Amino acid sequence: MNIDIAIIGAGPAGLMAAIHAGKLGARVLLIERAEYYGGQLIKQTHKFFGSKSEYAGERGIDIAALLVKQALGIPNVTAWNNATVLGYYQEDGILTVKHQDTFVTINAKKIIVASGAAEKTLAFPGNDLPGVYGAGAVQTLMNVYGVMPGKRLLMVGAGNIGLIVAYQLLQAGVEVAGIIEAAPKIGGYLVHAAKIRRAGIPIYTNHTIKAAYGSPALTGATICQLDTNWQQIPGTDLDIQADGLCLAVGLTPLTELLWQAGCKMAYVPELGGYVPFRNSSLLTTHPDIYVAGDVAGVEEASAAMVEGKLAGLAAAASLGQTAAALSEDYAEAKNQLAALRAGNVSAKIRSGLAKVTINDHSEALSEVICNA
Known part of the structure; x- marks a missing residue:
């Protein structure tokens, strides 16, 4: 199967990535191993706080329903549930997926890994x-x-x-x-x-x-x-x-696919464990793989959603997809993340991100987007 963008994980980050990449016209395949879409949001009955752009005042379960409706309503977004990504093969850039007892190979031009995190435990x-x-x-x-x-x-x-x-x-x-x-x-x-x-x-x-x-x-x-x-x-x-x-002793990013793909990784305690190096557009050291959400560093769902938006826009733009509002949406996502990570509460997150955020030639994409 050939696709523009494969998104692994349909939690808050993956759904937002699918929405924004899909709206730009990219052919998107959203892959979720659970039977439901929405990730951890479907368990969250409390109301979010923050700003209106991060759904302040809405309950997680309601945010999940809204994002799922938006993502699945885009004609060029295909979503698979009960689908497990089994591996990534560096030699040909192929993903293998088990979907409803059928093994499928996916050839995606770009991949956004939004696989989330797993709970830590204690030995006693x-x-x-x-x-x-x-x-x-x-x-x-x-x-x-x-x-x-x-x-x-x-x-x-x-x-x-x-x-x-x-x-x-x-x-x-x-x-x-x-x-x-x-x-x-x-x-x-x-x-x-x-x-x-x-x-x-x-x-x-x-x-x-x-x-x-x-x-x-x-x-x-x-x-x-x-x-x-x-x-x-x-x-x-x-x-x-x-x-x-x-x-409830913490989370650790689910990064197995990033290791398979050969992404440069680092152990960053402030972000929950091993995480990938990435640039400001969330592109890893692999030229075709982006990250968003807890797999990039454990934070709140609000940050995961904005990262998903940013990664979706950047991945689609790298394929030549554009729109009149692309530059504005991209800048807005950057500003939202900066606002979410401001203040003393997020000092640890900022410290961790400083260790794995890189500047390289791919930063030119930011200029292309901002000049779109």
Whole structure:
């Protein structure tokens, strides 16, 4: 199958890439391994905040529905769900995809990798007990399938995901026994933490999970304090009864295809792990592969959407697709990203991006777009 642009992943970044590349006239194939489009957005029942251009005031589930409708409504955008990209072959630039039990080879002029990120986990005794979940699994059960993951849950991790999911558990009628955070202070936004505090949920900073126990399923966990060297302090054990334990301990970019393609990579802790070098148009060191969203560095969904827009515009423009509003849309996306990453909250993100953002001859594309 020959196509102009193959987009891998139909989450917020992939959908926005498809919308903007498709509107410019590029023939787009959007590939999603799940049965649904929208990625993590379909699990997010909370309202976004920020600016109107990033859908402030809208719930993630509603944003997903809007983006899916827009993307699938463009005639030159083809979307496959239940489709897994199995590999990229450098010798001929071919993608192999398993779609509905059929193996297909895709020859794309440009590829946008928007594969997202995977949840990290923790190693501790009892971490394989029934009742121990990742935060994504808890959201899927509650917000996609309407299944309560337990009656009383303990949350591990006080970043944005841990705080948001803890509040969603409360809204679903689940008792939250507490939130554990290894760092000396919470990592999430105060607006989320304030709702947790008002609900009376304790947040144990400088704590970690020591062990989970129960038979045949989880019945409780032992937590303990950490010293300034992140070592467990003897004699500080605290038992907490719970039939559910939710791990929200971070994400790591899903970069396997980028490694296969030979993209230059670097380990950047501020961005969640190994990420590709890229220029300001999100083009990697591979001349035909762009990135967008959490695969480029773990951030908020708002940033993923804007990166998808930027990558979609840049990839389509590199194929000669143009429109009267291209220059304006491209500049707007750049400005949106700069605004989202401004301030002290995003200092870590800016620091990480500085390590992998490159300037090379392909930056000339920016000039072409801006002069379009």
